Amino acid sequence: MKDKVIAPLPAGQDSARDGGADLPRTGAPATVREQTPLQRHFAEFCESRIAVAGLVVLVLLCLLALFAPWVAPQDPYDLSRLDIMDSRMEPGKQSMDGLTFVLGSDGQGRDMLSAIIYGLRISIGVGVASTLIALAIGMTVGLLAGYVGGRTEAVIMRIADIQLSFPAILLALILLALLRPGLSNIVIALVAVQWAYYARTTRGAALVERRKEYIEAARGLGLSPLRIVFRHLLPNCLPPLIVVAALQVASAIALEATLSFLGLGVPVTEPSLGLLISNGFRYLLSGQYWISFFPGVALLITIVAINLVADRLRDVLNPRLQTH
């Protein structure tokens, strides 16, 4: 069922199972005809070496984040293990009890590598969580607008338009100024900032799709509107949404880092990469660069990897480029 979901061509639930393969548009060579769409897309994705590199790095980063407690050399938030004597050690120096600070230590004698791995966890977690929630909300609202039309559509799209005319950072800042910083509040702010992108994308796709024959056929069969929207319309609106979501994860992570840097994001007890960078700011002027530098490098690698994967996804999933 999963392969159906990413089908680039309007292969409605009730249309022929191998739907896309007979259409001349795909231009797929005869040998790949037996492949599922997912396999085909994956093979196409792998044609770009740099995108594969991005994907590998991304998977590694996610694994690091997921298994942080087992991977990190030290539990950076177990205060009993920290020794103030170890504070601000240069990269490569050893701590009092023999741990090597590969990336140096911060003002409280915390191993930067461990802090970064834990920070990665918060950054990626916040980015992915906010993107998924915003996707769910934006998708529902966008489908509603695209399928129902009329006044509902006008009101929803007007709100989205107005919201999108303000920069994301400003809206998030306003919300966090009102809500106070905190892990769940930053997710709320990021969701509020992002939903409109998905609503707009979904509506655009839904407007195109709803005029197609398979929707008419589903209506003719007397299926309920809910079933038509979620089982027939939605799967065919997914490709552009996946691309937007992939790009948005990167910008959500960057935005969270920026807000945390300003002191409006995550709490001090759960520092993301942005807050780690912010913590190192005051040591920067005395030449102790590593406290800010390495978390920034980690952030940069994460964002670049996501962007590489998302760019390739856009090429692979774009039906207009499929003919080439």
Next chain:
Amino acid sequence: MLAFIIRRVLQSVVVLLAMSVIVFAGVSVLGDPVEVMISPDATQAEREATRVAMGLDKPVPVQYWRFLTGALSGDLGKSFAYGAPAVDLIVERMPATFELAIAAMLIAIVFGIPLGLWAGLRPNSVAGKTIMTGSILGFSLPTFWVGLMMIMLFSVYLGWLPTSGRGDTVSVMGIRLSFLTLDGLTHLLMPALNLALFKLSLIIRLTRAGTQEALLQDYVKFARAKGLSASRVVGVHVLKNIMIPIVTVIGLEFGGVIAFAIVTETIFAWPGMGKLIIDSIAVLDRPIIVAYLMVIVIMFVVINLVVDLLYSVLDPRVRLANE
């Protein structure tokens, strides 16, 4: 055209009103500013006196009404922390922010358009590819981190540029400006460059895409067939046609630059509106927060309106479609 303008202005007023309600309602449920303002060992009577003095004893709708009628006469309350009218404080810091934003925008335009043209005309050359890779990097780099790294490199290690502040300013018609003194310029350079980075990447990409598209058009082929020099084809025929999207984006992005200046100002301790709002959020200085948000919202509504109108002036197709 007139109907279009009236509709847009009305819509803008509605947006403003809605924003004022949202902002005010939100700020009213913020933490208690009295607790922040007054020393912890103040008596209950002193607290009450402060509360009344700040108008916080009235019901929220009354506070909003006072706020709205005040706002219409340009009075958004007095800052708790500075004791001065909030609007004055913001207006006072506005030139610094505008100076920074305009400098950043100029850097982005002056470097972005030629680089984008170059990359568009020679997409497969080493220079073209380097420019594009650079612009991708510019998109991915977290701006605030780049700012810190700039401070590290140019101030701490090389000692070339100052780390913070505006430096010497010159007063022109009562407005303090940094870019007219050498000291001010050295202070301005790094923050402006930092703020410009993202927009520079954006303009490079836009210009490149526009150039590549324009080169395929018949009018360019015709201009070449006429025997015009390459520089005239590019400088007049191509550039003129790709300017429409670029001008639109520059207009729209100017608001974004002002918003993002919050981050740059915080890093470089640039005394503009952005730094003021971050400081005010930290101490819950309500009137400043509200006033800043209202000023920003008005600014955006005006920018969007102007860009819409400019667009129809610049692009005859839009104008003709409206008429």
